[in-house]
Amino acid sequence: MAIRQRAVTALPNLIRSLRKEPLLKPPHNNSAALPSLRRAFSLYDQINLIDNVPDDQLRFEGYTDTGFTINGVQYEGSLLCVGNLVLSWKPNNFSDITPHSLSLFQVVRPIPEILILGCGRNIQHVDPEVRRFIRSTGIKLEAVDSRNAASTYNILNEEGRVVAAAVLPYGVSS
Missing domain, CATH: 3.40.1230.10 (MTH938-like)
Incomplete structure (x- = not known):
């Protein structure tokens, strides 16, 4: 239950921070690695948006x-x-x-x-x-x-x- 509560309270901050980040411009060279989105979406495993x-x-x-x-x-x-x-x-x-x-x-x-x-x-x-x-x-x-x-x-x-x-x-x- 504590994990779920932390995830629920962290979600609004995560959304706000994602909205504030500028859109990434594609790199000119193809050797640059793309940023990982796994951290942004890993909360999905810990919360249930259908709560009622x-x-x-x-x-x-x-x-x-x-x-x-x-x-x-x-x-x-x-x-x-x-x-x-x-x-x-x-x-x-x-x-x-x-x-x-x-x-x-x-x-x-x-x-x-x-x-x-x-x-x-x-x-x-x-x-x-x-x-x-x-x-x-x-x-x-x-x-x-x-x-x-x-x-x-x-x-x-x-x-x-x-x-x-x-x-x-x-x-x-x-």
Whole structure:
């Protein structure tokens, strides 16, 4: 909470300082390095601009190599999040993800518009059979690392969209 508060108080100063800086002129020689924007935008990882989220909505608040924190509760292992429902999910490795492990999406209503698949530490190539299965349910599939899956789920859920996440712990590397 203290980190978030510092980020929120630092953001107006950052914006003011960025507005005061003159626009950079392109260098005449191509060997000059461009300034890094990473420092200017690194606060994005620490703050949530959508602050008035209802208490009954799920929000990923953190992750570890073995699980996730959602709405203040620590969950170990893989999870399925559909709307505002959290379920323990059996796959422990990316290779364990099959149409059978995602069969819940044949019956869940309302049908999520997108399933965010958290692959663990690295993005993995999704088996074509799994892609076909998810497409057959009318859901779009996006495979990303689990950290980004949690963030994307938060943003889409906060926008009021019907979204689902199937996430492996961040420590899973293959």
